[in-house]
Amino acid sequence: MAEALPEGRVLTAPESMDGYRHDDAEWAPYGQPLAVVRPRSTAEVRTLVRWCLEHRVPLVPRGAGTGLSGGANALDGSVVVSFEAMDRVLEIDAGERLAVVQPGVVNDDLRRACAEHGLWYPPDPASSPWSTIGGNVATNAGGMCCVKYGVTRDYVLGLEVVTGGGExxxxxxRTAKGVAGYDLCSLLVGSEGTLGVITEVTVRLRARRPAERTVVGHFDSAVAAGEAVAAVAAAGVVPSALELVDRHCLAAVDAWKNMGLSAEADTVLLGRLDTPGAAGDAEAELMVDCFRGAGATWAAVSTDQQEADALFDARRLAYPALERLGPVLTEDVCVPRAKVPEMLARIDRTAAAHDLLIANIAHAGDGNLHPLIITPPGDDAARARAQRAFEAILDDALDLGGTVTGEHGVGLLKRRGMERELGPGVLALHHAVKTALDPHGILNPGKVVGVQGVTAEPVGETIAGPV
Amino acid sequence: MAEALPEGRVLTAPESMDGYRHDDAEWAPYGQPLAVVRPRSTAEVRTLVRWCLEHRVPLVPRGAGTGLSGGANALDGSVVVSFEAMDRVLEIDAGERLAVVQPGVVNDDLRRACAEHGLWYPPDPASSPWSTIGGNVATNAGGMCCVKYGVTRDYVLGLEVVTGGGExxxxxxRTAKGVAGYDLCSLLVGSEGTLGVITEVTVRLRARRPAERTVVGHFDSAVAAGEAVAAVAAAGVVPSALELVDRHCLAAVDAWKNMGLSAEADTVLLGRLDTPGAAGDAEAELMVDCFRGAGATWAAVSTDQQEADALFDARRLAYPALERLGPVLTEDVCVPRAKVPEMLARIDRTAAAHDLLIANIAHAGDGNLHPLIITPPGDDAARARAQRAFEAILDDALDLGGTVTGEHGVGLLKRRGMERELGPGVLALHHAVKTALDPHGILNPGKVVGVQGVTAEPVGETIAGPV
Incomplete structure (x- = not known):
């Protein structure tokens, strides 16, 4: 392989490969790759895929490694492909409102580049300072503004892909509309590198982001905050963000940054609204009414932009703050908005039943909850309980008409949950599509779905499922 | 088959099947079906698919037959499935902003039902008084408001489907977000009945439609109007509609309805804007400036709602008005917005070169043009020239970075154009996916793509391509 590619592309020394072996899903297993390759062009990716085809070696594409499901985790004997050297914004066309980028472009860098043209790339995963567009597309990443502006798939117009056959x-x-053939582009989005290797992305852009108002609510329980979320949805208000941060998160941020948040509320709801003019003012007041109606101990439209920004910063800090307490098993269920309070209540019961600390941050306006199961470092009994709680939360989400993953993807951690969600009929369609587009089973085998009846399957199986 | 289904479901008398043999694509070929079936439940559809599997009989799903590419045209010896008796709105959930409907629900009927709950189902094909949600989903239908609000696929949350294997x-x-597995739902949207039979649709809804302003521009050529469209895009204005109606359409409407439109302009641009408040007023003035800068002979924000509505009515009447002049071969190319004037100029040259009348209506703000090639009834030489012009227009659209079909679908008329657009590598993926999801080739064979190496192929081939 090193002979087929220019010098410097292929890493094989174990110590130089260490940083490429897994993503941020601490609990997902990972293996020892044969090599890490950092291509600089689509042609080099094709060369690599063809080498993998010839030698029947699994290939694991990788963005910045910020994934939370193990989708980018290395398999034993695989080749990990890192797109860090394919990081150029190739084109921004203001008239057509689109951008063309290589997969290694960092999400925030694209947003900044678009802003220079008066344009906006909305999808904003919490990982936006580090995660790449290629990884965002592969996982169909969400974020805070999805509740109004949609997820990554809604912004992908076109893809360049190296297929499982090496083409x-x-x-x-590039046009605003088009129905020539099947929507294979949408099919590739969110397929986690299992159906093709993405080498270029054309994204749709919007006009500059409107100014936002912030509405803050304090609640004496997460369930009460959940009732407010359901009330906002029932009132027909469409916020540009609606985030929930519970007492465990507030306390962890306070312990780290001394912001004094946990003294003021058990749970905080942070709403944003960007409808311009008087209509936006009315929506903000309606949201305050919804918060109060659901029992907020305090709720108001923020008049202090600095304070409002500090609250959103705290929300972004919640995850790293919790990670300081011990290994975090991250959930990502999504339920109908009306079911948010019931789901939060069930998570509380699951925490109690399994004697675990489960913190909650949530894109609450989407019904997308991130229960974070934290266990003391080195406590194997707690880890075992955490895994049972993890599956119990998935079952509750399904029971309430939800999904096991709202935005993090299936990877390895959600394979079993996904199988419960989809059932055998839909799984059979997944296998048929996987086999059709990756007939030799070399593309990230064992992630999302297993590959039936091909040699790659055992490689995937050895690492599948929570360890 | 009649034994397997309740009484009255199966029609076999030729005269009772006549109305089910083709859609509105006058130039696409069609065959003689074995039977027409009007199921009343998903279970009946499954029974039918299983019967077709057992007897290797092709199955052609059909909405209201308003398609313009021949996608619903009967094949010789096929079973046509009409969803006219599965026409119930099953659920409208205001809090979750979604509706669940059977495929035979008429587009305007769903819009009306949603409006009663203060909600809006945006996709608005010109066929909305007749076309059904099932057909809209199967073709990924567009419409006038797509330029701001997206197409049918953007509103499909979930589907119930009978697969090619009869499951x-x-x-x-039903949740706002979800990434559990591949996006097979988006794959089915726009697949024209070739990958599965849709038996239920869950659509996303928006809050009540905002009030719109209308901006009208008169131009002395379609190309000048095209320049205005490109200027609007370059200025960053996002209209809620931007429609072009040329002199041939205006004259045909006048000849039918005596509206006096063609005396005032060669080509009319009709813009709509629904941004609320002062921001919307400013956008409307900016659109007027764009129209004037591109050489409008007259341009203004309409102050007469009745007059504005009459103009949009005229736009809707253009197609039936032209059909009164002779058989219409309907084009549906979509190009980048900046290329609209160049594409319109090329269409003019194609009309002259082939000695044909080509009228233009267009969802111009999307770059989605509908050149309408009209030939005198019974003039076979003109029909032959029209077919050459049809392919020439597709080639020009591709040359300008466009697509052969913006919203009407591939059906039969665009198969050759689609093959030129996609190229052999992407076509091979299409065949792989088709074979994976319809292994026995019974689902609308010969539409969109042929089926490789299975018995249904010759049936498709005998009618494929313009006659």
């Missing part, structure tokens, strides 16, 4: 193809289009 | 499955979800 370079272009899927999708 | 009932649910794809997609």
């Amino acid at each position: 370079i193809v272009r899927l999708g289009r | 009932i499955v649910r794809l997609g979800r």
Whole structure:
């Protein structure tokens, strides 16, 4: 392989590969790759895929490694492909409102580049300072503004892809509309590198982001905050963000940054609204009314932008703050908005039943909850209980008409949950599509779905499922 | 088959099947079906699919037959499935902003039902008084408000489908977000009945539609109007509609309805803007400036709602008005917005070169043009020239970075154009996916793509391509 590619592309020394072996899903297993390759062009990716085809070696594409499901975790004997050297914004076209980028472009860097043209790339995962567009597309990443503006798939117009057969193809289009053939572009989005290797992305852009108002609510329980979320949805208000941060998160941020948040509320709801003018003012007041109606101990439209920004910063700090307490098993269920309070109540009961600390941050306006199960370092009994709680939370989400993953993807951690959600009929369709587009089973095998009846399956199986 | 289904479901008398043999694509070929079936439940559809599997009989799903590419045209010896008796709105959930409907629900009927709950189902094909949600989903229908609000796929949350293997499955979800597995739901949208039979649709809804302002521009050529469209895009204005109606359409409407439109302008641009408040007023003035800068002979924000509505009515009447002049071969190319004037100029040259009348209506703000090639009834030489012009227009659209079909679908008329657009690598992926999801080739064979190496292929081939 090193002979087929220019010098410097292939890493094989174990110590230089260490940083490429897994993503941020601490609990997902990972293996020892044969090599890490850092291509600089689509042609080099094709060369690599063809080498993998010839030698029947699994190939694991990787963005910045901020994933939370193990989707980018190395398999034993695999080749990990890192797109860090394919990081150029190739084109921004203001008239057509689109940008063309290589997969290694960092999300925030694209947003900044678009802003220079008066344009906005909305999808804003919490990992936006580090995660890449390629990884965002592979996982169909969400974020805070999705509640109004949609997820990554809603912004992907076209893709350049190296197929499982080693061909370079272009899927999708550059025009505003188009129905020539099947929507293979949408199919590739969220397929976690299992159906093709993405080498270029054309994204749709919006006009500059409108100014936002912030509405803050304090509640004496997460369930009460959940009732407010359901009330906002029932009132027909569409916020540009609606985030929930519970007492465990507030306390962890306070312990780290001394912000004094946990003294003021058990749970905080942070709403944003960007409808312009008087209509936006009315929506903000309606949101305050919804908060109060659900029992907020305090609720108001923020008049202090600095204070409002500090609260959103605290929300972003919640995850790293909790990680300081011990290994975090991250959940990502999504339920109908009306079921948010019931789901939060069930998570509380699950925490008690399994004697675990489960913190909650949530894109609450989407019904997308992130229960974070924290166990003391080195406590194997707690880890075992955490895994049972993890599956119990998935079952509760399904029971309430929800999904096991709202935005983090299936990877390894959610494979079993996904199988419960989809059932055998839909799983059979997944296997048929996987086999159709990756007939030799070399593309990230064992992630999302297993590969039936091909040699790659055992490689995937050895690491599948929570350890 | 009649034994397997309740009485009255199966029609076999030729005269009772006549109305089910083709859609509105006058130029696409069609065959003589074996039977027409009007199921009343998903279970009946499954029974039918299983019967077709057992007897290797092709199955052609059909909405209201308003398609313009021949996608619903009967094949010789096929079973046509009409969903006219599965026409119930099953649920409207205001809090979750979604509706669940059977495929035979008429587009405007769903819009009306949603409006009663203060909600809005945006996709608005010109066929909305007749076309059904099932057909809209199968073709990923567009419409006038797509330029701001997106197409049918953007509103499909979930589907119930009978697969090519005769199983009932649910794809997609009811939650705001979800990434559990591949996006097979989006894959089915726009697949024209070739990958599964849709038996239920869950659509996303928006809050009540905002009030719109209308901006009208008169131009002395379609190309000048095209320049205005490109200027609007370059200025960053996002209209809620931007429609172009040329002199041939205006004259045809006048000849039918005596509206006096063609005396005032060669080409009319009709813009709508629904941004509320002062921001919307400013956008409307900016659109007027764009119209004037591109050479409008007259441009203004309409102050007469009745007059504005009459103009949009005229736009809707353009197609039936032209059909009164002779058979219409309907184009549906979509190009980048900046290329609209160049594409319109090329269409003019194509009309002259082939000695044809080509009228233009367009969802111009999307770059989605509908050149309408009209030939005198019974003039076979003109029909032959029209077919050459049809392919020439597709080639020009591709040359300008566009697509052969913006919203009407591939059906039969665009198969050759689609093959030129996609190229062999992407076509191979299409065949792989088709074979994976319809292994026996019974689902609307010969539409969109042929089926490789299975018995249904010759049936498709005998009618494929313009006659």
